[in-house]
Amino acid sequence: MKNLKYTLAAAALSAAAFALPASDFGELYYQRASLFEALPVDSTSVVFLGNSLTHGCEWHELLGMPNALNRGINGDIAEGIDLRLNPIIEGHPAKVFLLCGVNDVSHDLSADSIAGAVAAIAARIRKGSPSTKVYVQSLLPINNSFGRYKRIFGKEQTIRDINTLLKPRVEAMGATWIDLHSHFTDADGNLRADLTNDGLHLLAPGYIIWRDILRPYLDEE
Amino acid sequence: MKNLKYTLAAAALSAAAFALPASDFGELYYQRASLFEALPVDSTSVVFLGNSLTHGCEWHELLGMPNALNRGINGDIAEGIDLRLNPIIEGHPAKVFLLCGVNDVSHDLSADSIAGAVAAIAARIRKGSPSTKVYVQSLLPINNSFGRYKRIFGKEQTIRDINTLLKPRVEAMGATWIDLHSHFTDADGNLRADLTNDGLHLLAPGYIIWRDILRPYLDEE
Numbered sequence: 280m281k282n283l284k285y286t287l288a289a290a291a292l293s294a295a296a297f298a299l300p301a302s303d304f305g306e307l308y309y310q311r312a313s314l315f316e317a318l319p320v321d322s323t324s325v326v327f328l329g330n331s332l333t334h335g336c337e338w339h340e341l342l343g344m345p346n347a348l349n350r351g352i353n354g355d356i357a358e359g360i361d362l363r364l365n366p367i368i369e370g371h372p373a374k375v376f377l378l379c380g381v382n383d384v385s386h387d388l389s390a391d392s393i394a395g396a397v398a399a400i401a402a403r404i405r406k407g408s409p410s411t412k413v414y415v416q417s418l419l420p421i422n423n424s425f426g427r428y429k430r431i432f433g434k435e436q437t438i439r440d441i442n443t444l445l446k447p448r449v450e451a452m453g454a455t456w457i458d459l460h461s462h463f464t465d466a467d468g469n470l471r472a473d474l475t476n477d478g479l480h481l482l483a484p485g486y487i488i489w490r491d492i493l494r495p496y497l498d499e500e
Numbered sequence: 501m502k503n504l505k506y507t508l509a510a511a512a513l514s515a516a517a518f519a520l521p522a523s524d525f526g527e528l529y530y531q532r533a534s535l536f537e538a539l540p541v542d543s544t545s546v547v548f549l550g551n552s553l554t555h556g557c558e559w560h561e562l563l564g565m566p567n568a569l570n571r572g573i574n575g576d577i578a579e580g581i582d583l584r585l586n587p588i589i590e591g592h593p594a595k596v597f598l599l600c601g602v603n604d605v606s607h608d609l610s611a612d613s614i615a616g617a618v619a620a621i622a623a624r625i626r627k628g629s630p631s632t633k634v635y636v637q638s639l640l641p642i643n644n645s646f647g648r649y650k651r652i653f654g655k656e657q658t659i660r661d662i663n664t665l666l667k668p669r670v671e672a673m674g675a676t677w678i679d680l681h682s683h684f685t686d687a688d689g690n691l692r693a694d695l696t697n698d699g700l701h702l703l704a705p706g707y708i709i710w711r712d713i714l715r716p717y718l719d720e721e
Contacts, residue, residue, distance in 0.1 A: 306648070306698040310556055317704040318561045335531055337570055340539045345566030349558055427527070477527040483538035 304359050311352045312363045320370025322410070324348050325497070328367065329378040330355040331479075332419065336486050342497065348372075356382045357396035364400065368407035375404055376493070378416040378459070380441055381479070385430035390440035397441075398448040405452060413454040414496055417442045419463050422470035425478030435469060457496060462488055525580050532573045533584045541591025543631070545569050546718070549588065550599040551576040552700075553640065557707050563718065569593075577603045578617035585621065589628035596625055597714070599637040599680070601662055602700070606651035611661035618662075619669040626673060634675040635717055638663045640684050643691035646699030656690060678717060683709055 311334075320326065323346045327333045333351030338344070350367065352359065360379055367375065377400060383393045401413050418438045421431050442460055449456045463485065465471045470478060474485035481489070532555075541547065544567045548554045554572030559565070571588065573580065581600055588596065598621060604614045622634050639659045642652050663681055670677045684706065686692045691699060695706035702710070 306701065307556075309697050310701050310703055313704040314557065314562075314707060317708065318558060335528075336535065337539060339560055339566065340569060341535075345560065348561060476530050480527065480531050482531055483534040486535060487538065 308352055308359055315350055315363060316366050320367055320372050322371050322373060324370060324372035326350050326367055326372045326375045328375055330382055333378055335480060341486060341490050354382055357400060361400055364403060368404055371408045371410050374412045376414045376416060377401060380418045384434050384437050390437050390444055394441050394444035397445055401449060401454050402452055405454060414457050415449040415454055416457045417460040419459055420470040422472055422475060422478040427477040428479055459492060462492055529573055529580055536571055536584060537587050541588055541593050543592050543594060545591060545593035547571050547588055547593045547596045549581060549596055551603050554599055556701060562707060562711050575603055578621060582621055585624060589625055592629045592631050595633045597635045597637060598622060601639045605655050605658050611658050611665055615662050615665035618666055622670060622675045623673055626675060635678050636670040636675055637678045638681040640680055641691040643693055643696060643699040648698040649700055680713060683713055
């Protein structure tokens with residue numbers, strides 16, 4: 280596994296010296312990842328880990344939980360999340376709610392490889408912090424009628440396939456699977472158009488549906 | 501003033517029907533603004549209002565304050581902030597910390613017009629919610645040696661001019677001016693290269709400096 284702190288220092292140095300982009304992950308990734316290394320995680324924390332769908336919410340407000348920590352980064356992929364797991368695992372949080380994969384889909388990876396990468400993140404958290412309850416959330420549906428994100432055109436079934444492959448792996452390792460997908464679909468199995476304005480991300484009513492799905496998992500010991 | 505709820509509904513409808521971008525402000529703006537309409541603000545709230553610099557932080561964690569609310573949106577300008585002020589004003593929060601202007605600079609507006617637009621936001625909050633303490637934070641310096649954001653090339657002095665023009669306006673209306681700029685500069689008066697990886701946004705050490713500047717203002721009644 281790469282050493283994030285070294286990568287961060289090297290990225291900052293090279294960017295300053297040569298005016299190049301900081302890394303393959305983009306500047307925002309390192310801005311957020313460096314912040315996440317500075318902010319404490321402890322045994323009372325409930326961590327929301329993922330990409331833009333997680334990043335876009337104010338979880339501690341939506342849930343009324345001061346211990347809810349946003350560990351989302353716009354555009355992140357499974358590899359990026361894996362690279363920044365240490366500060367989370369080392370804090371031994373009470374719960375982690377993971378959602379990732381759609382950006383991996385846009386990078387043209389197979390459903391099987393993406394399901395494997397997401398499951399590996401969950402397994403690493405379970406191994407590194409056995410006291411942490413790990414919840415893996417299904418990928419959300421997309422709606423390409425918005426015509427906004429070309430790299431996910433025609434990938435609706437890939438997303439469904441990832442969910443089908445991921446659920447048994449999550450359950451086999453003793454983590455908890457949460458189906459979000461079916462709560463967000465229209466009659467065609469795509470993301471409801473009234474919950475989004477770009478076919479991928481959520482407007483407030485979408486986050487309220489998500490909150491209500493999570494409630495029993497937040498309440499359980 | 502435009503009616504945000506109407507704009508949101510119309511944007512969602514037109515985007516769904518015609519597969520067009522939701523608005524001039526971009527989809528993220530409406531995603532966040534709709535969330536901010538759904539989340540409560542009350543008299544105990546401390547609101548961080550602004551653009552990507554505000555958006556990028558987890559304020560409630562950094563400050564250890566469950567009542568710290570992030571009302572930042574990447575790329576936002578004074579007009580965008582003005583358009584989404586109602587849910588903040590109507591909540592009569594304890595404090596608002598405003599920082600905006602650098603994206604207006606990238607849109608080639610004059611220092612005087614930007615200072616006027618930022619001051620108008622502060623004035624609107626003060627008028628609409630006299631119980632709210634309003635803090636206007638100086639624009640941060642930028643560092644164009646990173647070569648990342650072409651629309652702010654050569655605009656270092658514009659930023660300094662905005663701060664010079666804005667401070668007396670803020671103080672004249674009885675709001676509090678907070679100088680961030682001088683705490684983030686190198687010997688040339690630009691954003692310290694070790695605090696950023698793109699010349700505009702902050703890595704964790706930058707947010708820690710910011711936190712320490714804010715501390716006395718957070719502690720005061």
